[in-house]
Amino acid sequence: MNITYNIYCDESCHLEKDHIDVMVIGGIWCPKNEVRNTSVTIRNIKEKHNLSRDNFEIK
Numbered sequence: 001m002n003i004t005y006n007i008y009c010d011e012s013c014h015l016e017k018d019h020i021d022v023m024v025i026g027g028i029w030c031p032k033n034e035v036r037n038t039s040v041t042i043r044n045i046k047e048k049h050n051l052s053r054d055n056f057e058i059k
Contacts (some may be wrong), residue, residue: 004032 009027014020030038046056 005029006032006035 007027007029009024012022012024013024015020046052
């Protein structure tokens, strides 16, 4: 049986003139049939820890 995975990745905002000499890249993957459940779980964690959309971004 073949499993299709969705893969999401993003890098930190590295700007040439921001005087920060580091950059981070991260990623997450999950089976395609678990995307909705994973999204709900992440949303619940954000709510539990008061991580609002206004001051905290997670993709």
